[in-house]
Amino acid sequence: MLPVLQVGPLAIQLPGLLLLAGVWLGASLVEKQAPRLKIPAAALNNMIFLALVLGLISARLWYALRYLSVYLENPLSLLALNPTTLAPAEGALTGMLAALIYAQRKRLPLWGTLDALAPGLAAFSLAVGFSHLASGDAFGAPADLPWSIELWGARRHPSQIYEILLAGLVFAVILEARLHAPFPGFLFLGWMVLTAASRLSLEAFRGDSVVVLGAVRLAQLISLGLLLAALLGLHLRARQTVRHPS
Amino acid sequence: MKSLVNDWVARPGRWFPVMAVTLGLGLAWVWASAVPAAATTGGLIPSPREGFLAPDFTLELLGGGEVTLSELRGKGVVINLWASWCPPCRAEMPAIQRVYEKSKGRGLEVLAVNTTFQDSERAAAGFIQELGLTFPVPLDRTGAVSRQYQLRALPSTFFVDRKGIIRKVIIGGPMSEATIQTAVEEILEEGG
Numbered sequence: 001m002l003p004v005l006q007v008g009p010l011a012i013q014l015p016g017l018l019l020l021a022g023v024w025l026g027a028s029l030v031e032k033q034a035p036r037l038k039i040p041a042a043a044l045n046n047m048i049f050l051a052l053v054l055g056l057i058s059a060r061l062w063y064a065l066r067y068l069s070v071y072l073e074n075p076l077s078l079l080a081l082n083p084t085t086l087a088p089a090e091g092a093l094t095g096m097l098a099a100l101i102y103a104q105r106k107r108l109p110l111w112g113t114l115d116a117l118a119p120g121l122a123a124f125s126l127a128v129g130f131s132h133l134a135s136g137d138a139f140g141a142p143a144d145l146p147w148s149i150e151l152w153g154a155r156r157h158p159s160q161i162y163e164i165l166l167a168g169l170v171f172a173v174i175l176e177a178r179l180h181a182p183f184p185g186f187l188f189l190g191w192m193v194l195t196a197a198s199r200l201s202l203e204a205f206r207g208d209s210v211v212v213l214g215a216v217r218l219a220q221l222i223s224l225g226l227l228l229a230a231l232l233g234l235h236l237r238a239r240q241t242v243r244h245p246s
Numbered sequence: 247m248k249s250l251v252n253d254w255v256a257r258p259g260r261w262f263p264v265m266a267v268t269l270g271l272g273l274a275w276v277w278a279s280a281v282p283a284a285a286t287t288g289g290l291i292p293s294p295r296e297g298f299l300a301p302d303f304t305l306e307l308l309g310g311g312e313v314t315l316s317e318l319r320g321k322g323v324v325i326n327l328w329a330s331w332c333p334p335c336r337a338e339m340p341a342i343q344r345v346y347e348k349s350k351g352r353g354l355e356v357l358a359v360n361t362t363f364q365d366s367e368r369a370a371a372g373f374i375q376e377l378g379l380t381f382p383v384p385l386d387r388t389g390a391v392s393r394q395y396q397l398r399a400l401p402s403t404f405f406v407d408r409k410g411i412i413r414k415v416i417i418g419g420p421m422s423e424a425t426i427q428t429a430v431e432e433i434l435e436e437g438g
Contacts, residue, residue, distance in 0.1 A: 013417075067428040077424030085425050136295070141281075152293040182256040200272060204279030208297065215280040224272040228265055235261035242258060 015135035022127020023052065026120035033116040033178070043106045044116060051099040059091025111237070114188035119178060122171040122191055129164035138163065141207040157205040166198040183241040189233045196227035294395040296415055300325065300406040301394040305359065305384035308371060313357060313384050316410065321353045322433035323406040324426070327392060329361045330369040332400040338420035339377050345426045346381050352434055353408065356381035361400070363389035407433040 027048050034041035063085050064071040064078055071077060077085075103113055132138040140149075140157030148155040174191050181187050200223040203209060209217040254260060292301040300323070304314040315323065326342060328335035339358070346356045360370040362385040374383055386392055395404065398417060403426075405414040414429045 063428070064424075067424070067431055070424045070427040070431070074422065074424040077422040080422045080425055085428060152295060152298065153291050180252060182252040186255065200275065204275065209281070211281065215282055216276060217279065217281070220276045220279065224269075224276065227268060227272065231261055231265045231268060234255070235258050235265075238256050238261065239258035241256060 015131040018131040022124040026124040030120035037112045051095040054098040055095025058094035059086040062087035062090035111185035118187040118191040122174045126167040133160040170194040185237040192230035196223045199223040308383040325404040329365040330373040334419040335401040341423035362387045405429045
């Protein structure tokens with residue numbers, strides 16, 4: 001765990017830096033997919049940029065809305081460079097909505113665009129794993145194994161290492177599958193299947209799960225749902241390709 | 247090999263058995279990895295991070311007396327680690343003071359832990375007087391509390407709810423008044 005990298009007088013927050021590197025790597029990978037999928041690279045880039053910027057701004061605004069009276073007294077705090085005063089889920093949804101609207105206006109093909117995003121998303125997931133390793137977030141359940149690590153007051157599963165290994169594997173598979181996808185949508189839905197399956201398996205070793213119904217890990221239920229939805233998507237895409245071969 | 251894979255995945259009917267097997271295995275795995283709710287909430291283990299119990303300490307106060315964190319259960323507690331020579335600490339103290347004055351009636355306590363082992367009591371006292379701060383200032387003379395809280399950068403601020411669980415950690419500063427106030431709202435409402 002190395003949350004703060006001290007370079008002279010600068011205290012660099014390593015987890016954030018790693019996420020930023022993930023965004024950059026992901027975006028440049030997406031751009032490279034454009035010619036093969038016959039999508040204008042500029043439109044794709046603009047879409048990602050728009051989603052990121054609007055996502056970030058709206059995450060702060062949604063947060064401020066929760067504590068409206070505080071921000072009305074100190075409106076300048078809207079500009080504070082503090083990542084803890086963001087509403088991440090609401091921001092992400094707003095960013096995605098913005099991307100969707102932009103894609104429709106530019107008449108980008110839905111499945112082709114999603115396929116172009118898949119390698120970038122896989123690269124970003126890998127960066128998230130490294131960021132968790134740096135911050136010690138997404139930590140493992142207490143366990144006494146030869147490869148356990150000492151973290152947050154207990155010997156635990158090195159869940160961040162598991163996450164990096166599986167995300168690396170998914171990334172490699174997606175890069176390879178890119179070259180022989182049988183129909184549009186295959187790559188994105190395949191990424192969704194692999195990522196949901198990873199979370200479903202790895203959540204079992206986490207020590208910070210949200211538990212519902214007395215004993216069930218919520219993230220596993222959501223992952224299983226998404227996994228089945230992606231498989232259904234693959235079925236539907238395959239059926240459409242059989243009926244209307246392009 | 248390539249066309250074999252392509253043929254396989256391109257047949258729509260092939261996906262139904264895959265879905266059935268996934269559903270079966272998935273549910274079995276969810277069942278196998280189920281845990282009692284108490285096992286995953288880090289709340290019972292003391293550790294200086296979100297979701298965990300705030301590590302307990304007893305320290306002498308500047309100007310006499312002492313304070314024990316666990317005796318403040320029922321109140322929301324802001325623990326701010328600072329030093330008199332740290333400019334961002336100086337910059338955020340007036341905002342902490344304003345939030346303290348505004349919210350102490352609703353059960354807010356502020357412990358501005360001076361990292362005395364790397365500061366001096368005299369400088370700390372001068373700093374408090376100069377800025378007109380009225381909350382208690384525990385003195386970490388040995389550095390034990392800074393180690394307990396894995397102090398990495400000054401200032402570091404821990405927002406502890408009424409049950410003694412850390413709800414937010416802000417490393418570095420200065421924090422704006424709105425940042426402090428919203429975090430205080432979170433710890434005062436949870437378990438309130």
